Amino acid sequence: MDLKKYLGKKYKEGMTFEEIQQALADLPESDSVVDKEEYDKMKKLKDEASKEASSWKKKYNSTLSEKEQLEIAQNEANEELQNNYDALLRKTTIAERKAELVELGYDAKLAQETAEAMADGDFSKVIANQSKFAESVKKNTTDELLKNTKTPEGGSGNEGIxxxxxxxxxxxxxxxxxxxxxxxxxxxxxxx
Structure with missing residues (x-):
């Protein structure tokens, strides 16, 4: 990306990162930071690089012995299996945590969010969701107590005398x- 092109008159030689950020923040918002011509050029370069990489991979694989090719294929298959296992393990862990949270009284949506946060190790989200749950329990308990509270009968005092x-x-x-x-x-x- 050519800073001089995008910043125009605001560009100075040897600008610091903060100065660049400020200059970019002062620019008017546009729909696209990268113009169509530059996007097409980048896409073409990416496509060419992908083709070249594919070509080099084929050449490399053709120089390998059958045993080496089999080993590479086995490693790729093992990697795919490991990725599938990790995804399944995550999904199972989330389902188990969600079930536990629903059993505790969480609503389904909050339980899902909390279980995902637990699986991802996002404990700030877990704590925030626990606070939401505690508030809902407090509100529901108060509402339930008020709903079930009977109106007091006449007192034993002397107010009516x-x-x-x-x-x-x-x-x-x-x-x-x-x-x-x-x-x-x-x-x-x-x-x-």
Whole structure:
């Protein structure tokens, strides 16, 4: 990539990395950084390099003995088997972790994300997802507790006692009320 071409007047000889970044940031956004002509040229070079590499590989393989060619083919097959095994092992590990997380109460999507993060060793994502799970458990528990909480019945206090109800009480009931809560009794009798 030709910096002089892209930066134009902002280009200076011996620019530092930070200066280049700043100059690139100041440029107006365009749909394509690489123009079509340069892209076609790069694609053509890549195709030519691939053909040349293929040609050299064929020439090299033709110089090898059958035993060496068999060994190379065996190594390639072993590498493919190892890659397939690794992919299968990862998939199995993710499935096992997801099942464990769902059993703990994770929803399926969060369990999948967390299991993949565990398999990839992305523990910051695992911890973030655990925080999300803890919040959902907290919210669900609070909602469930509120849903199952019965409204309290009338208290055993003296809130419902009025002067009229005291007048209707027997002498023994009045004495019991005075004995249990003399302050409330005095306030009600005085009319406060």
């Amino acid at each position: 009025t002067r009229e109800s005291i007048k209707k009480m027997s002498l023994q009931e009045r004495q019991e009320l005075y004995k249990n809560d003399p302050e409330t009794f005095k306030q009600i009798v005085k009319g406060e």
